[in-house]
Amino acid sequence: MTEEPLPAWSLPTDAVERIALPEAWPGEVTREWAWGEATGAGVRVCILDSGVETGHSVVGDVQESIAISLDGDEVIVDRKDTAGDLCGHGTACAGIVRALAPECELASVRVLGAGFTGSGAVLLEGLRWAVEQGYDVINMSLSTTKQKFASLLHELADSAYFRRTMLVASAHNMPVESYPWRFSSVISVGSHDQQDPFLYYYNPSPPVEFFARGVDVEVAWMGGGRLVCTGNSFATPHITGIAALMLSKHPELTPFQLKSLLFLTSTNVGGES
Amino acid sequence: MSEDLHSAVAAGVLGAEKDYRELLQSIVEVARAIFRAKASSIFLLDEATDELVFEAVAGEGSDSLVGVRFPSSTGIAGFVLVSRQPLVIEDVLEDPRFSRETAESTGFVPKGLMAVPLLHEERALGVLEVLDRPSDAHFSLAEMELLGLFANQAAIALDLLQRARRAQEVLADQGDAAVLARLAQKLELRRAEEEDSAAAELLAALEKVL
Numbered sequence: 001m002t003e004e005p006l007p008a009w010s011l012p013t014d015a016v017e018r019i020a021l022p023e024a025w026p027g028e029v030t031r032e033w034a035w036g037e038a039t040g041a042g043v044r045v046c047i048l049d050s051g052v053e054t055g056h057s058v059v060g061d062v063q064e065s066i067a068i069s070l071d072g073d074e075v076i077v078d079r080k081d082t083a084g085d086l087c088g089h090g091t092a093c094a095g096i097v098r099a100l101a102p103e104c105e106l107a108s109v110r111v112l113g114a115g116f117t118g119s120g121a122v123l124l125e126g127l128r129w130a131v132e133q134g135y136d137v138i139n140m141s142l143s144t145t146k147q148k149f150a151s152l153l154h155e156l157a158d159s160a161y162f163r164r165t166m167l168v169a170s171a172h173n174m175p176v177e178s179y180p181w182r183f184s185s186v187i188s189v190g191s192h193d194q195q196d197p198f199l200y201y202y203n204p205s206p207p208v209e210f211f212a213r214g215v216d217v218e219v220a221w222m223g224g225g226r227l228v229c230t231g232n233s234f235a236t237p238h239i240t241g242i243a244a245l246m247l248s249k250h251p252e253l254t255p256f257q258l259k260s261l262l263f264l265t266s267t268n269v270g271g272e273s
Numbered sequence: 274m275s276e277d278l279h280s281a282v283a284a285g286v287l288g289a290e291k292d293y294r295e296l297l298q299s300i301v302e303v304a305r306a307i308f309r310a311k312a313s314s315i316f317l318l319d320e321a322t323d324e325l326v327f328e329a330v331a332g333e334g335s336d337s338l339v340g341v342r343f344p345s346s347t348g349i350a351g352f353v354l355v356s357r358q359p360l361v362i363e364d365v366l367e368d369p370r371f372s373r374e375t376a377e378s379t380g381f382v383p384k385g386l387m388a389v390p391l392l393h394e395e396r397a398l399g400v401l402e403v404l405d406r407p408s409d410a411h412f413s414l415a416e417m418e419l420l421g422l423f424a425n426q427a428a429i430a431l432d433l434l435q436r437a438r439r440a441q442e443v444l445a446d447q448g449d450a451a452v453l454a455r456l457a458q459k460l461e462l463r464r465a466e467e468e469d470s471a472a473a474e475l476l477a478a479l480e481k482v483l
Contacts, residue, residue, distance in 0.1 A: 050352055087352040089360070112355055115323040116345035116397070119355045142356045145395045170358055174421060176392045178357050193414050215414060216363060230361035230412055 022252055029264040031198075031271050035245035040101025042251065043244045046135035047097070047237075048126055048142065049090030051083055052108035058095040058220035064107035068126040069114050075125045086113045088221040092229060093139055093237040095220030100197060100241025101248070107135060111142065120144040124152055127180075131160045136247050139240040141170040141233030143178040153180040161185035166247075166255045168240045170232040171208040182207045187243070187259060191215055191235040200239060202266035210262060212238035290441060293434035297329040300427045304403055305331040307419070311383070311405035314338065315391070315427055316350055317434075318399050325350055325400065328431070333381050333404070349388050350400040357397060359389040359420060363412055384408070389420050391428035398431045 011019070026033055044063075054062045067081035085091045094106055111126035112119070123142050130138050138160065144153070157180045160167050169181035171188040181188040188207060191214025192199065201211040214235030221227045239262070246261055247253060253261065265271035297315050305313035312332035316325040324342040345351055353360050362385050383404040391399045401424050406412075444455055463472045 086346075087348060089352050089356075112346055112352065114346065116318060116351065116354055117320060117323045119346060123355075141358050143358070145357060145392060145397065147395055170356075172358055174357065174359075174390065174392050174424070176357075176394065191414065191417075216412065218366065224367070226366040228363040228366060230363060230417065231359055233356065233358045233360065 031265045034261050034265050035249050038245040038249040040104030040244040040248045043104045043248045044135045045097055045104050045244050046107045046109055046130045046138045047090050047094050048109045048140040050087035050112040051085040051090045051110035052094040053085045053091040053222050056220045059098050063105045067110040085222040091222050092219035096237035097241040101244035104244045120146045120149050124149055127156050137166045137240050137243050139168050139237050145176050145178045150179045157183045157185045161255045166258055170236040189236040189239045191232050199267050201268045202263045210239055289437040296430045301329045301331040304423050308403050308406050310403045313403045316400045353388040353390050353400050354397050357390050361387045389424040391431055393428045393432045401427045
């Protein structure tokens with residue numbers, strides 16, 4: 001936009017035209033409109049996890065491999081991380097996203113490996129770094145129960161939301177509070193037990209907002225392996241992959257609109273199963 | 274009252290560690306039986322060394338693994354701890370590094386495993402794992418729920434065990450807190466044995482001072 005930026009918190013009548021949306025939504029939003037023919041091309045997806053194995057047949061190319069660690073208070077960013085995947089989980093998530101959005105760009109931001117102690121701080125710094133890079137979607141299964149990180153994570157989640165980075169986070173059903181999946185600026189995902197990767201439900205009783213395939217999912221694993229896994233952390237990359245498809249077809253969507261589009265195309269709302 | 278002293282008094286201390294260890298053992302035995310699994314274990318996070326330690330094992334490995342340690346942030350247990358997410362591996366389709374690495378932390382090569390974090394309030398205390406359920410057992414969301422319930426119970430037991438250990442350390446210590454804790458322990462024991470009027474009077478007097 002070459003014009004003067006609008007004032008941040010108000011909209012004068014003569015500026016209304018300037019926020020006209022480029023694309024009108026149809027009366028009935030269909031999945032065909034939402035992502036028909038889309039491949040994920042042009043969308044940058046970040047897997048904030050245990051690392052991603054490069055060259056796995058299911059995952060294909062990984063455009064960036066970054067590792068975040070802490071040395072005291074100093075954040076170390078290794079932009080050429082060669083450690084691969086330390087657990088297998090990040091590779092699994094990347095494979096699911098790749099299967100749904102074959103032409104998206106994948107970036108692995110590894111925040112695991114330096115020990116449990118300090119892992120909350122590394123998670124926070126990894127997320128901060130990923131948000132600063134402006135990825136379109138960040139997939140994260142990691143969370144923290146530490147109250148002291150909650151407000152910082154909240155700020156980061158909001159800042160991602162305002163910068164058009166959609167955070168997709170695994171919900172969990174343990175009887176404790178954890179973050180950042182509970183924040184309303186992220187998309188939180190739980191599991192259903194059906195097999196269709198494009199079957200997803202909107203949950204009218206948040207905090208968990210969507211349910212996607214998370215039981216008996218065949219996934220890539222480190223060492224070129226493949227496993228059958230269950231957990232919300234495998235449901236999450238299904239929504240990430242579908243979000244990548246939507247953004248590749250409608251790159252102008254804000255996180256708010258993206259969430260609305262997921263809602264409108266959910267199997268229990270208007271989407272076909 | 275310091276937290277440690279509070280723990281010392283609250284835990285009742287003598288014999289408590291043994292009781293809580295038995296409770297943990299009972300939890301893994303029941304988890305193994307309910308899921309018809311080959312083995313089940315509870316790992317405790319040792320924050321001082323940043324390692325996971327086998328605290329209780331049922332089935333395969335029960336005679337050799339207790340006390341064995343490994344780094345806290347690698348492998349399935351490490352991921353579960355850091356992510357606070359339960360993870361279930363149903364089947365190994367192609368044999369990857371998974372087998373070797375999990376074998377190192379389980380004592381044998383499992384075909385599948387369920388791992389769930391043990392969370393108590395803000396803290397992640399450890400991990401509960403159930404290894405190799407029968408191949409005909411289909412995993413469902415209901416079982417995930419059941420696993421979560423077990424984890425909650427195990428987390429409480431693990432928290433009690435840690436408190437008891439901290440309390441033991443306080444008792445073994447020579448500081449003022451230790452003297453008070455030992456006094457509290459003695460009084461508690463005497464009160465438990467019989468209606469000891471001297472102990473009751475001293476307690477009442479202490480109560481007044483406090």
